Amino acid sequence: MKNRTIAILGAACFVSGAFVGRVSDNKLTVNILQDAQKVLGLNFTDAQLDSTLSELEEMKETYTILREQDLPNSVPPALMFNPVPAGFTFETKKTAFEVQRPAQVKLPRKREDLAFYSIPQLAELVRTQQISSEELTKFYLGRLKKYGPTLECVTTLTEELAMQQARQADKDIKAGKYKGMLHGIPFGVKDLLSTRKYKTTWGAMPYKDQVIDEDATVVQRLQEAGGVLVAKTTLGALAMGDVWYGGKTRSPWDISKGSSGSSAGSASAVAAGLLPYAIGTETLGSIVSPSTACGTTGLRPTFGRVSRHGAMALSWSMDKIGPIARSAEDCAIVFNAIYGPDGKDQSVYDAPFNYNTGINPKKLRVGYLEDDFAKEYGFAANDKATLDALRNAGVELVPISLPNLPARQLTMTISVEGAAAFDELTRSGRDSLLVQQHKNAWPNAFRSARFIPAVEYLQAQRVRTLLVQQMHETLKDVDVYISPSFASNNLVVTNLTGHPCVVVPNGFQKNGMPTTITFMGQLFGEAELLSFAKFYQSITPHEEQHPSMDFGKKKKS
Missing domain, CATH: 3.90.1300.10 (Amidase signature (AS) domain)
Structure with missing residues (x-):
C-alpha cells in the first residue's frame, strides 16, 4: 500500500505539472508513468504502475474539481508551521515598553x-x-x-x-x-x-x-x-x-x-x-x-x-x-x-515584547x-x-x-508554497506578463515546483x-x-x-x-x-x- 500510494501521488504530481490544460484529454499510460518516475527518482515495475492508472485518472478529476474552488492568495492552507521546539518556553508576563526620550531636540538650521x-x-x-x-x-x-x-x-x-x-x-x-x-x-x-x-x-x-x-x-x-x-x-x-x-x-x-x-x-x-x-x-x-x-x-x-x-x-x-x-x-x-x-x-x-532600558x-x-x-x-x-x-x-x-x-534543500518549501499561492497565475499563462522570465525567475520556479511530490514536501518539513x-x-x-x-x-x-x-x-x-x-x-x-x-x-x-x-x-x- 505504501509503494502504491507513493506511485499515485508521485505520478499525479508529474501529471498535474506536465499536462496542465490538456491532461483531461489524454488517457494515462504506463509509458507516461515510466517517464514520470525519472523526474521523481522512483523505480516501480510496469505492473505496479499499471495498477495505479485507474486511481490516477480519478485524481485528475479531483484536481479539476478543486481548481474550480475560489482560492484567493489570502486563503492559507490548513497546515501551520510551529517554530516552537519541544522544551522551549517564552516570557508570558508583559512589562511596559520603554524608550528614553531625547532631550532638547531642536529643528535643524538646514x-x-x-x-x-x-x-x-x-x-x-x-x-x-x-x-x-x-x-x-x-x-x-x-x-x-x-x-x-x-x-x-x-x-x-x-x-x-x-x-x-x-x-x-x-x-x-x-x-x-x-x-x-x-x-x-x-x-x-x-x-x-x-x-x-x-x-x-x-x-x-x-x-x-x-x-x-x-x-x-x-x-x-x-x-x-x-x-x-x-x-x-x-x-x-x-x-x-x-x-x-x-x-x-x-x-x-x-x-x-x-x-x-x-x-x-x-x-x-x-x-x-x-x-x-x-x-x-x-x-x-x-x-x-x-x-x-x-x-x-x-x-x-x-x-x-x-x-x-x-x-x-x-x-x-x-x-x-x-x-x-x-x-x-x-x-x-x-x-x-x-x-x-x-x-x-x-x-x-x-x-510579550519587553523592551526597556533595564536590559x-x-x-x-x-x-x-x-x-x-x-x-x-x-x-x-x-x-x-x-x-x-x-x-x-x-x-x-x-x-x-x-x-x-541539509537546510538549503529545505528551501523547496518556498517553491512549493509559492506555486500554490500563485497556482492560477501559472495555469492561466499570465505568468508570461512578469518582467523577469529567466530560468531562476518565478514563472519557471512555479512550474518546476509542480513536479515536487507532496510526499517529498512533507519529508522536507519533517x-x-x-x-x-x-x-x-x-x-x-x-x-x-x-x-x-x-x-x-x-x-x-x-x-x-x-x-x-x-x-x-x-x-x-x-x-x-x-x-x-x-x-x-x-x-x-x-x-x-x-x-x-x-x-x-x-x-x-x-x-x-x-x-x-x-x-x-x-x-x-
Missing part, C-alpha cells in the same frame, strides 16, 4: 537635515509642536517626489490620505491626545500590504492595477498609533529581487546598482531619507539583503510575531513582516506597534559563528572590527556552530522539525549570536526555523557600498536582540552615515 533624524527625534519635534505633522509630511512627500523617480522606489504616493492623517494628528496633539512616538510620523509600506482605496500591486505586471480595499493589520496598527502613510514602496515582482513592473529599484549609495530585494523600495527610501521608516517582509533574505545594499537597520522578527493579514502570501510557513529604519531603537518603536495577535492570522503567538546588553550571553568569520571575503575587516569593538566594550564572545542538516529542535539545543547557552550577513547558511537556517535577526550597518566596501553585520536572537527574543544591537550602535558610528544624494555623477545601469 531643513534637509530632518531627513535623517531618528524616530524619537522627530517625535519630540512633533510632540512639542516645533513642527507640525502636516509640515513634516509635506517635507517627506517632497523628498519622495524629488528622489523617488531616480531611485525607482515608490509604486504609489498616498498623498491625499497622508495629508488627512497629518492634519488629524495635529488636531489630536493640540488637544492633548498624544498617542506616542509614532504619532504624526510619516511612514511607507512595502506594496504587498493592502491599503484601503489605493492599489496593492505586489510589484508585478499582472497585478499592477489591483485594489484590495482593506488595510492590512500592520497598516491599521501603525495608523492607530497615529502614523501617517505617505507611500507604497517597491518590491521585486511577487517578492523576488529588486526588478518590478516599473523598473529596477536603486541603492542611494550608487544608483548604478540595485537595492537588492525584495523589500527594495523600503530600504532604498529609508536610506535616502525619503521616509523615517518603512515596513518590509522577509521569506529568505528580503529584509537582510536590501538593508545590506542600502545600509539600513532592519528587523526580521520571529515567525508568528506579526500578523500577515492583508499581506501577499508567498510562503505561509516562512513569510515574516518587520520594520526597516535608521537604528535598532527605531525598529523597536515600530515593532512595538505592530506585533501580537489580531484574531485573523492564526499563526501569531501572544508573546543590560553586557550581561547577555553572546555567541558568534567562528567558522564563518574565519573565511576570507572582501569586507572581512569590517566584520572583524565589529567583533573587536564588542570585545573591547566588555562583551565575551563564545564560538558556536549551526546544526549540520527534516525541518529536526532543524528547529537542533537549533534549540545549539542556542540553549546564548541569548544572542553574531553572523556575517553574507553567511547564506545562517540566513537559510534561521528563516526556516523562524529565529529573529537585526541587521545593522558596520562599514563600507572598497567600491563605496555599505556592509552590514547580523545579530541573531532567541525565538521571541526581540527585546534582548534589539537592546544588544542598540548597544553596538551606541559604540560605533555606522548608522549615522548617509548617502550624499548627489546622483548626477552616477548613471543607472
